[in-house]
Amino acid sequence: MDDLNDFARLAQALVPWGDHLVFVGGWAHRLHRLHRHAHVPDHDALLTRDSDVALDKGVPKDSDIRTALLAHGFKEQLLGELSPPDAQYTLGEEDAGFYAEFLTPLHGSGFTRERKPVGSEAIAKILAQQVRHLDILLVDPWRVTLDTKNFGLLAAPLEVRIANPLCFMVQKFLIQDRRQKQNKAHKDLLYVYDTIQLFGGQLDAFKESWRTLIAPALGKADAQKVIQVSQQTFSVLNDVIRSAATIVPDRGLDPDDIRRTCKLALDHILAP
DSSP states (O other), X not given: OOHHHHHHHHHHHTGGGGGGEXXXXXXXXXXXXXXXXXXXXXXXXXXXXXXXEEEOTTSOTTOOHHHHHHHTTOEEEEESSSSSOEEEEEOSOTTTSOEEEEEEEOOSOSBOTTSOBOOOEEETTEEEEEETTOGGGGSSOEEEEEOTTTSTTOSSOEEEEXXXXXXXXXXXXXXXXXXHXXXXXXXXXXXXXXXXXXXXXXXXXXXXXXXXXXXHHHOHHHHHHHHHHHHHHHSSOOHHHHHHHHSSGGGOOOHHHHHHHHHHHHHHHTOO
């Protein structure tokens, strides 16, 4: 799977809506390495088949993202029993290829008047999953440039917006309960650890951003939740941290090093 060029194809298709979307999830973490502040390690980033794209509510009403995706070779796959259903926009083989999922912030209870879970939201003729705590990933996004050397499909460099790495980490604590139920909390902890490794020189800048921008955007209750969950997560060595260390066995990660590194960094960033 030529995932760099698959991603480039997705980015090209979405160029007209670049100011209304942010690449989040695992692809944001991979693209963090392209930022000028990143200290890139000698190991590969965690890989993922899917690219999560967060859409804000300001996408022009007459937009047609679906047609743009189809023109770039994507196919729409409808999933699940909700109404509207979830959707994946795929390249290549359905069970092995690259695919994109669109997300948009969930506001309200998350249930219809009939007490059924809300389905995806139709935006610009595509279906975007409504996700709680997605708003923070739309705050202060960073920009990186896809170059023509690594993304050979591109005729010229292309700038894209990706989740701010501090927002990327913060959201992991807001959704930790849900991720534990999905047995994915350990992967999120490795993402947090690797993000701290990438941007260890930016801890003071992250602290200022937390104080002046991120915490106010969250509101008092969610900001306090982030502090509490981060402290609880790394206060003692636990099975989730141990599991995080085993995801990439060739790196020989020490679980207690993960714990101590994350605790020191987050205590500094989130300090009052």
